[in-house]
């Protein structure tokens with residue numbers, strides 16, 4: 001070793017081998033991207049794992065997977081359903097099962113061991129999964145419910161109103177239960193109990209879908225909940241999206257209905273099946289007298305049905321359950337996790353208003369509900385209204401909620417203490433107005449339950465700049481606020497829909513912070529399920545609002561999210577599954593919206609760009625607005641390029657030439673029509689027109705720098721270094737400015753505090769991201785405080801550029817990283833981590849007073865190319881894990897194997 005001793009102030013790169021504790025092992029075993037999932041329906045489930053070791057440059061050389069139908073068999077290597085044998089290669093993500101045919105409704109066990117350049121691991125821990133009901137004949141249950149609206153005030157017109165249904169079925173289990181599995185769907189939403197205990201902590205299940213095409217059911221292993229003797233299966237049914245919130249434009253599909261089948265296997269080998277049918281009892285006279293996702297839940301404790309979900313309850317007053325029509329869609333095992341309570345927060349402040357009402361401040365705009373532990377008076381309603389902000393006089397600001405009443409009501413059955421939270425609603429709120437209390441409550445009487453789809457938080461991000469950090473927090477809260485079995489636009493007003501345009505690029509940025517793979521994969525299915533017979537994509541999917549506008553910019557999310565799932569998680573399935581439907585969409589649009597190779601139809605423009613007056617929602621000034629044809633043509637062009645990639649990976653090579661040819665013609669026509677070669681600007685020279693053309697590859701060769709200069713001039717001169725784009729342009733702004741050498745301007749935009757900017761929102765008290773740059777002054781008809789679409793590519797820029805955590809070109813799922821951080825003046829420290837499918841990636845750099853250090857962690861079975869500029873004066877490193885070092889024109893390029901490293905400068 002040349003550099004045996006480290007000289008102070010001189011390079012060094014130090015491989016901290018040994019920092020990663022523990023031994024060589026396989027961890028984080030997953031089937032179809034979940035740990036021990038229940039109800040997997042694919043015939044070839046895919047296995048993934050991670051490998052760790054204390055050493056550096058860990059590479060997998062082969063793997064061996066074994067599968068059996070019991071743990072004992074697996075341990076004894078008897079009756080194996082699959083033994084992959086030693087399969088050489090470094091694949092450790094989404095390896096498909098290739099064993100014997102899997103049976104319906106069974107549990108399977110698996111383990112894996114791998115050989116690496118550092119030796120062989122032991123067998124992993126044994127993990128398991130269960131199969132769904134794979135054949136429609138496995139279902140014997142019928143859809144049931146109460147087919148009448150029998151309570152006063154109930155209506156399916158206007159603002160709908162309906163009480164929850166309670167359903168119950170007693171059964172006997174005389175023998176020892178070996179395994180019991182509940183297969184259940186309840187539309188719009190259900191809560192299931194066995195002998196008074198919830199079967200899971202999932203809420204608002206099942207996941208939403210376009211019911212005429214698809215109905216999801218859940219699978220729960222309920223073995224421990226079944227006792228010997230009398231048992232009771234009870235289910236509460238809420239309205240959810242099935243008995244929709246408004247007669248129009250949100251759809252109403254029908255009255256709530258339940259499908260449930262409990263399959264019991266006894267120790268002696270016999271079986272029993274309890275199914276939903278006309279033998280069940282039902283009532284709608286229980287305490288949940290109304291539940292409407294927009295308007296709130298009303299709970300009358302005087303109508304409680306004590307022990308209704310246990311065997312001892314007498315249900316003679318209840319009705320016989322009605323057989324309901326099946327909802328129509330294909331009954332499908334839910335591939336994505338349900339919503340659960342993912343976090344809890346306590347309020348920070350209570351104010352008493354002069355009329356005796358209280359205003360609770362949660363300190364954070366959040367989504368979920370309030371758990372209350374209060375004292376009440378018999379029959380005196382405690383009313384809670386929820387909102388995102390307050391008026392100047394400290395009262396609740398509800399104007400931006402439009403027609404959503406967002407009000408929960410609890411009526412106590414007796415004087416004294418009670419604890420309550422709703423079952424079938426959620427609210428987007430920071431503030432709660434509480435009426436009907438005689439005593440001042442204290443902060444500890446309240447818990448904010450934060451709900452969204454069960455998923456791991458994958459990213460952390462901190463820097464030396466407080467605003468950059470606060471913005472990350474706002475984004476984090478905004479994203480988790482808008483995952484509801486689909487990515488929604490907003491969680492508070494009478495909308496809450498899966499608007500596609502909000503997520504085109506956003507889904508990628510979000511993936512750094514949350515493991516959103518299964519949510520987005522499921523949403524792509526909603527999009528396909530909502531496609532028109534002609535091939536058009538609904539701008540809202542599932543199409544509770546059906547919008548077939550023959551436009552491009554919103555439907556583009558279908559393609560971009562599929563690409564995100566492939567590049568971020570290595571999941572190629574969504575691209576394969578939806579390729580034909582994507583192709584149909586492109587052909588349809590070509591037919592109906594293309595004239596002379598220009599895409600003519602566009603609905604939304606560069607939605608929510610900052611208008612000339614802060615009172616406006618949308619700009620009226622033609623010089624600020626980007627022409628619809630620019631937006632749809634550039635986006636359509638980018639979709640043709642994506643489709644060429646997709647065709648390549650799905651075995652549709654024959655399509656590539658056609659997409660290429662059409663793309664070339666579009667590029668030509670577009671430039672002829674919109675590009676001014678003398679001034680190198682597009683159309684009316686908006687930043688959006690220029691940046692989309694540049695980043696999506698339409699600028700004629702040789703003009704790129706000039707177009708970029710126009711973007712910079714416009715931003716610096718006309719907008720004083722501020723953002724001038726809406727939802728479309730912002731998707732490329734931060735990366736575009738950085739890629740062409742103006743990271744300083746990107747950084748300025750990220751840290752601006754004056755209007756329009758993210759910092760402006762924060763200065764005005766935002767704890768999430770607003771729908772409008774001027775959300776504080778524009779018309780309340782459209783000023784949600786919790787929309788994520790204006791994040792654009794900000795989070796991608798945080799990770800890829802500020803932290804230098806980026807897929808190398810051609811790399812999938814960070815198998816190879818390209819770590820090339822940028823160092824804007826004014827930023828001296830960045831500390832980021834991202835939990836990729838291979839393991840945790842870390843990057844933490846410090847640059848102050850001439851010294852530089854960078855700590856990085858590269859997960860096992862991956863590698864990184866690290867690039868740093870000459871100006872940092874990094875000397876050539878060597879040692880374990882350093883695969884290659886190159887001095888280049890611009891700096892140093894180092895190839896590293898997995899491990900923990902520190903780079904420092906020469907001083």
Ligand code: BGC
Pocket residue numbers: 489490495499500501502604607787789
């Ligand atoms: C939604 C947006 C959506 C837009 C499209 C709004 O009402 O909240 O997020 O993309 O409409 O028109």
